[in-house]
Amino acid sequence: MPEPLVLAQDVTTQPELTTDIFVVLGVVALALVLFLTERLPIDVTAILLIVVLVVLEPWTGVDPSTGVSGFSNDATITVLAMLILSGGVARTGLVQELGRRMAAYAGDSVHKQLFATVLATSPASGFLNNTPIVALLVPVVTDVANRGGTSPSKLLIPLSYASQVGGMLTLIGTSTNLLASDISGRLGEEYPELHAFSMFEFTQLGAIVVVTGALYLIVVGHYLIPERVPPRADYLEEYAVGDYVAEVAVVPGSPLAGETVGDATDRFGSAVDVVQVVRNRNRSVAPRQDVRLREGDVLVVRTEREAITALEDLDGVEHVGKPDSVVDLSTDDETGIVTELVVSLDSRLVGERLDPESFREEFGAAVLGLRRRGELVNERIVGRRLGVGDTLLVQAPPETLDRLSRREDVIVAREPPRPDYRADKAPIAVAIMIGVVAVAALELYPILLSSLAGVVAMVVTGVLKPNELYDAVEWDVIFLLAGVIPLGIALEGSGAATYLAWLVVSTAGFLPTIVVLWLFYIATGLITEVVSNNASVVLMVPVGAAAAAGIGANPLAFVFAVTFAASTSFLGPIGYQTNLFVYGPGGYRFTDYFRVGAPLQLLLSVVTVLGIAFFWGV
Numbered sequence: 001m002p003e004p005l006v007l008a009q010d011v012t013t014q015p016e017l018t019t020d021i022f023v024v025l026g027v028v029a030l031a032l033v034l035f036l037t038e039r040l041p042i043d044v045t046a047i048l049l050i051v052v053l054v055v056l057e058p059w060t061g062v063d064p065s066t067g068v069s070g071f072s073n074d075a076t077i078t079v080l081a082m083l084i085l086s087g088g089v090a091r092t093g094l095v096q097e098l099g100r101r102m103a104a105y106a107g108d109s110v111h112k113q114l115f116a117t118v119l120a121t122s123p124a125s126g127f128l129n130n131t132p133i134v135a136l137l138v139p140v141v142t143d144v145a146n147r148g149g150t151s152p153s154k155l156l157i158p159l160s161y162a163s164q165v166g167g168m169l170t171l172i173g174t175s176t177n178l179l180a181s182d183i184s185g186r187l188g189e190e191y192p193e194l195h196a197f198s199m200f201e202f203t204q205l206g207a208i209v210v211v212t213g214a215l216y217l218i219v220v221g222h223y224l225i226p227e228r229v230p231p232r233a234d235y236l237e238e239y240a241v242g243d244y245v246a247e248v249a250v251v252p253g254s255p256l257a258g259e260t261v262g263d264a265t266d267r268f269g270s271a272v273d274v275v276q277v278v279r280n281r282n283r284s285v286a287p288r289q290d291v292r293l294r295e296g297d298v299l300v301v302r303t304e305r306e307a308i309t310a311l312e313d314l315d316g317v318e319h320v321g322k323p324d325s326v327v328d329l330s331t332d333d334e335t336g337i338v339t340e341l342v343v344s345l346d347s348r349l350v351g352e353r354l355d356p357e358s359f360r361e362e363f364g365a366a367v368l369g370l371r372r373r374g375e376l377v378n379e380r381i382v383g384r385r386l387g388v389g390d391t392l393l394v395q396a397p398p399e400t401l402d403r404l405s406r407r408e409d410v411i412v413a414r415e416p417p418r419p420d421y422r423a424d425k426a427p428i429a430v431a432i433m434i435g436v437v438a439v440a441a442l443e444l445y446p447i448l449l450s451s452l453a454g455v456v457a458m459v460v461t462g463v464l465k466p467n468e469l470y471d472a473v474e475w476d477v478i479f480l481l482a483g484v485i486p487l488g489i490a491l492e493g494s495g496a497a498t499y500l501a502w503l504v505v506s507t508a509g510f511l512p513t514i515v516v517l518w519l520f521y522i523a524t525g526l527i528t529e530v531v532s533n534n535a536s537v538v539l540m541v542p543v544g545a546a547a548a549a550g551i552g553a554n555p556l557a558f559v560f561a562v563t564f565a566a567s568t569s570f571l572g573p574i575g576y577q578t579n580l581f582v583y584g585p586g587g588y589r590f591t592d593y594f595r596v597g598a599p600l601q602l603l604l605s606v607v608t609v610l611g612i613a614f615f616w617g618v
Contacts, residue, residue, distance in 0.1 A: 020494040023059035027052055035531035043476040046483025053486050060490040070482030074448045075182035079175040080478055081451035086129040087472025088458040089429045090136055093421025095124055099140035108148040111218055117141055117155050118214040121162040126169030127433060134163050134578040135411045138585055142413055151227035156582035157596060158217040163578050164568050165213040168206035171199050175477055176533045180563040183488060183541045191545055191555045199441040205611040212607050216600050224596040228587035235338050239369030239393045248317040250297045262289035265357055271382055273356035275366035276300035285336030285397050286366040302368055304380055336395045340413035342584050343390045347409040353383050365396035371584050391584025413585040425463045432457045480534055488538035501546030513553045513618045517561050518609045520544050524565035525601055533566045557618045564608045570597030
């Protein structure tokens with residue numbers, strides 16, 4: 001373990017530029033490039049950072065035990081436990097029920113719908129991880145909009161933003177808060193003003209931020225959001241499915257008669273996918289590969305435009321044209337439901353090439369279309385690599401949709417018709433969460449211990465099954481924390497944080513302290529837009545503390561500014577995972593986030609900095 005550097009030294013004079021500083025800043029630059037370009041999955045990047053830091057130990061000071069210390073760090077384990085607790089509450093359907101009750105109040109008033117969205121999201125995000133909160137409420141909010149005749153686009157960005165500001169209500173609202181608390185506690189040896197945060201350390205400021213953000217979203221923000229998706233949108237028309245769907249009949253004497261759907265797919269080629277089998281007016285949606293075909297069966301296939309005409313030349317089938325209406329594809333809720341699936345942050349689909357045949361076998365749903373970064377993929381979708389936030393248009397039987405809604409790989413953009421929740425366990429789940437928070441708030445035991453005890457209680461009481469523990473964890477977040485924590489140790493121990501602090505002091509030291517604090521908030525917010533929020537905290541907290549000490553300011557004020565800025569990312573869809581979750585279902589473009597988020601970011605930067613100055617002083 002490297003000896004901690006005394007960062008409280010005078011940073012008004014230029015520190016000596018050493019090889020250690022150059023090497024560590026080089027590793028930081030590598031991390032920023034990898035996070036920005038997404039050439040590697042985020043968890044793989046985190047593991048690479050550990051390897052690089054340990055290999056370069058003579059300069060980074062990170063030995064093997066320090067390199068893997070992030071896995072045993074209090075913040076990492078606490079985040080893991082809180083994710084599991086959030087998963088337990090999700091299994092009860094409590095969040096969805098809260099959303100539905102608020103929807104009943106909202107009616108067709110967009111202001112009431114926005115108020116209901118914020119009220120259902122922000123308080124819950126203060127005590128549960130906001131990522132599953134948004135995942136659970138996307139279908140609820142979409143249904144609220146459709147029933148009220150409002151474009152879902154008007155509500156989904158506010159849903160994401162409300163979850164982010166709500167995360168600032170308590171220590172456990174986001175993983176960023178827990179990580180910032182851990183770093184602040186570690187730096188407390190160098191700066192007497194710093195310490196690990198208590199449960200409600202910044203709740204008073206968080207409440208002001210929530211109210212300010214809510215008023216902006218309700219009164220101003222929705223006017224800036226275009227209606228990208230019309231109310232009660234016809235998915236099939238929106239994805240232009242009719243241009244890529246055709247019907248072929250299995251003619252008498254066809255070699256396909258007696259063969260399976262899988263055999264037919266092999267004959268048709270990889271560009272053609274069988275999405276329905278129609279037999280005697282009965283439709284089989286997303287048929288399994290082993291379903292046997294008969295003479296007279298009609299196969300509804302999804303393919304490319306040029307491949308549709310090629311179907312006419314195949315032996316044993318007769319091209320009978322497109323379905324009478326693409327509406328035929330949607331049929332009804334008893335036969336097959338057309339909906340969107342959003343690829344989630346820790347989905348196994350991320351990086352995989354889309355194979356509709358394999359997708360149908362694994363998920364029980366037929367792929368009809370694909371939207372990426374708000375843009376419809378019109379032509380070939382087979383073989384495209386999937387990324388976080390990609391939106392698949394699928395058709396699935398109702399029971400399959402129920403099952404999909406409980407998977408961690410995808411977010412279903414509409415509520416299943418027969419949701420299977422453990423509603424009877426809701427009071428127990430709430431009691432466990434209250435116990436976890438109360439024990440930590442009263443400082444009877446650390447939040448690490450109370451959250452782990454809560455996990456055990458969730459399993460013992462049947463809120464969660466043992467095999468569901470692992471599904472509830474966003475493992476890429478855990479690996480990310482484990483990777484950036486030793487990076488922060490190297491940043492502090494090598495003197496790189498002090499050097500960066502000197503750069504800040506030398507360029508902004510002549511400004512009033514509160515202006516420097518505001519600049520730190522803005523800089524952290526911008527960094528969070530291109531890298532992970534957790535990575536930005538690791539980079540900016542030690543620099544902010546050192547810079548504050550250098551200009552005679554309060555280090556705690558700078559730590560809070562960095563923490564709040566890193567947890568509120570409004571300028572684009574890639575800075576925060578909840579923004580990605582609403583990208584596809586809202587039909588947004590990249591610029592939509594900036595249009596509504598930039599004024600909110602500027603407003604909250606002023607409110608937060610003034611609040612920090614008022615409550616803690618600068």
